[in-house]
Amino acid sequence: MSSRGPLLWRIGEVTDLIPETPRVSSLVIDVPDWTGHVAGQHIDVRLTAEDGYQAQRSYSIASAPEDGRVSITVERLDDGEVSPYLVGEVRVGDKIELRGPIGGYFVWRAGGPRPVLLIAGGSGVVPLMAMLRHRRAVASSTPVKLLFSSRSYEDVIYREELDRLAGGEQPPDVVHTLTRSQPSGWRGYKRRIDAAMLEEVAWRKHEQPEAFICGPTPMVESAANLLVAAGYDPTWIKTERFGASGGG
Amino acid sequence: MSFISRGFRGKRKQGADTSRVPPGQYVEQSFPVLSAGPTPRITTSEWTFVIEGEIDQPKRWTWAELMQLPSEEFTTDIHCVTKWTKLDTKWRGVSCDTLLEGVDTAAEYAMAFSYGGYTTNVPLQDLLDHKAWVAFEYDGQPLHPEHGGPARLLVPHLYLWKSAKWVRGLRLINEDQPGFWESNGYNMYGDPWREQRYWGD
Amino acid sequence: MEQSDLKVDGNAIGGLLREIFTMEVTTAETTCAGCGKIHAVGRVDVYMNAPGAVVRCPACGQVLMRIVQGRGRYWLDLTGISCLEFSAEPT
Numbered sequence: 192m193s194s195r196g197p198l199l200w201r202i203g204e205v206t207d208l209i210p211e212t213p214r215v216s217s218l219v220i221d222v223p224d225w226t227g228h229v230a231g232q233h234i235d236v237r238l239t240a241e242d243g244y245q246a247q248r249s250y251s252i253a254s255a256p257e258d259g260r261v262s263i264t265v266e267r268l269d270d271g272e273v274s275p276y277l278v279g280e281v282r283v284g285d286k287i288e289l290r291g292p293i294g295g296y297f298v299w300r301a302g303g304p305r306p307v308l309l310i311a312g313g314s315g316v317v318p319l320m321a322m323l324r325h326r327r328a329v330a331s332s333t334p335v336k337l338l339f340s341s342r343s344y345e346d347v348i349y350r351e352e353l354d355r356l357a358g359g360e361q362p363p364d365v366v367h368t369l370t371r372s373q374p375s376g377w378r379g380y381k382r383r384i385d386a387a388m389l390e391e392v393a394w395r396k397h398e399q400p401e402a403f404i405c406g407p408t409p410m411v412e413s414a415a416n417l418l419v420a421a422g423y424d425p426t427w428i429k430t431e432r433f434g435a436s437g438g439g
Numbered sequence: 440m441s442f443i444s445r446g447f448r449g450k451r452k453q454g455a456d457t458s459r460v461p462p463g464q465y466v467e468q469s470f471p472v473l474s475a476g477p478t479p480r481i482t483t484s485e486w487t488f489v490i491e492g493e494i495d496q497p498k499r500w501t502w503a504e505l506m507q508l509p510s511e512e513f514t515t516d517i518h519c520v521t522k523w524t525k526l527d528t529k530w531r532g533v534s535c536d537t538l539l540e541g542v543d544t545a546a547e548y549a550m551a552f553s554y555g556g557y558t559t560n561v562p563l564q565d566l567l568d569h570k571a572w573v574a575f576e577y578d579g580q581p582l583h584p585e586h587g588g589p590a591r592l593l594v595p596h597l598y599l600w601k602s603a604k605w606v607r608g609l610r611l612i613n614e615d616q617p618g619f620w621e622s623n624g625y626n627m628y629g630d631p632w633r634e635q636r637y638w639g640d
Numbered sequence: 641m642e643q644s645d646l647k648v649d650g651n652a653i654g655g656l657l658r659e660i661f662t663m664e665v666t667t668a669e670t671t672c673a674g675c676g677k678i679h680a681v682g683r684v685d686v687y688m689n690a691p692g693a694v695v696r697c698p699a700c701g702q703v704l705m706r707i708v709q710g711r712g713r714y715w716l717d718l719t720g721i722s723c724l725e726f727s728a729e730p731t
Contacts, residue, residue: 296682624708624715
């Protein structure tokens with residue numbers, strides 16, 4: 192996989208559509224001559240209307256590099272321009288124009304010695320899921336914790352797969368917090384990520400973890416600041432900020 | 440460009456009176472927020488507006504003084520260089536004619552400058568004769584910071600990047616100079632009806 | 641809308657930067673010409689909801705880069721970066 196040379200727009204074909212939650216679906220895209228990717232990278236998707244009008248958005252690649260296919264997971268925003276098309280209009284067999292893989296800062300490759308802390312807000316979980324899928328695909332034993340903030344139980348993207356991962360070999364430690372509503376009997380966290388929660392969940396600073404935080408800008412900045420206040424070296428923390436709503 | 444995304448239209452609505460839509464624009468129902476940086480948070484108690492530069496004595500107003508000036512409600516169309524046009528937007532503001540009244544200057548241009556550092560250049564003639572305002576209400580409400588409040592310049596006959604948000608003054612200058620976007624590719628004048636978006640247009 | 645809502649980071653312009661530079665730029669390190677602090681491009685503040693992309697230093701807020709595209713051209717202002725450091729090896 193070369194990261195040199197121009198990044199060309201290519202046409203892929205949607206081979207599968209997977210509903211994940213009421214508002215979120217994954218699209219599996221077959222991209223001819225795909226050169227592969229690293230967990231954490233994204234693609235740019237470009238839509239063109241018949242009169243030439245174009246709209247473009249970035250989507251993190253959800254699939255593991257070992258998968259061979261490119262899948263993205265998109266949250267449909269009601270007032271969005273691109274997401275209601277990708278989640279709602281697109282059918283299996285449709286072609287999509289995309290370029291990638293893009294990114295080199297917010298990436299993780301298994302094999303290093305340091306434990307990993309993943310913090311996700313809503314659809315910010317997508318690149319972190321690629322990292323977890325990669326970790327499973329290469330049977331890595333790197334200790335990893337995921338702290339995942341969602342609005343409600345129904346909105347937890349990849350919920351069943353995360354349950355399976357957490358119950359499988361070399362499991363990641365998955366901790367959910369549901370910030371707006373919780374099912375009856377819920378004994379987990381019910382609030383936004385704060386210092387006390389990180390104190391209970393995150394790796395201690397002497398373990399020198401790598402941290403990846405992804406989600407809406409305010410949530411990412413808050414979590415990063417809290418980790419630094421807890422003694423993490425800022426260079427241990429990589430962030431990807433989506434803006435208020437995570438795309439559109 | 441040959442690839443078309445089946446079934447994609449975007450959010451644009453059809454059916455507007457096309458004589459009001461400059462070339463290359465589409466009509467937008469919402470009011471998109473565009474910004475080159477963090478939103479300044481300026482209280483009306485600290486706000487001032489100044490006209491300075493090629494003028495004997497700078498003229499300065501506090502918010503209270505601005506509110507003493509005659510203001511007017513007006514409805515106008517606005518055109519953003521990012522291609523959206525919004526029709527029939529309602530504002531209240533003080534006309535730049537009022538602010539420039541009695542200003543004795545040989546300067547032919549003005550550089551509008553804002554809290555947060557934004558600048559944009561406008562010929563002085565384009566601020567006169569009922570073509571420009573310092574606007575402080577939108578749609579009957581105090582202008583929200585995300586749209587440039589407490590007050591913004593409004594020059595609706597030019598692309599909206601000339602309507603400096605968070606405006607805090609006009610510097611009168613003898614020769615035209617490029618502001619923030621004009622120095623990085625955008626047209627010095629910016630007439631949407633002649634589609635003057637970029638350098639060389 | 642909160643002030644930080646329109647702010648994203650250098651990851652969001654990764655594709656745009658690949659149109660201009662021949663290699664991945666988000667891993668490059670920028671030295672701010674204003675305050676001298678060094679940040680990975682993936683970490684800097686980016687405002688894309690604008691007539692162009694405005695890239696700012698997360699420490700001091702000064703403009704690092706401006707990128708405008710239109711009519712088949714790019715206008716690139718890098719004067720806010722006093723040094724941009726890249727790896728010579730492809731990642």
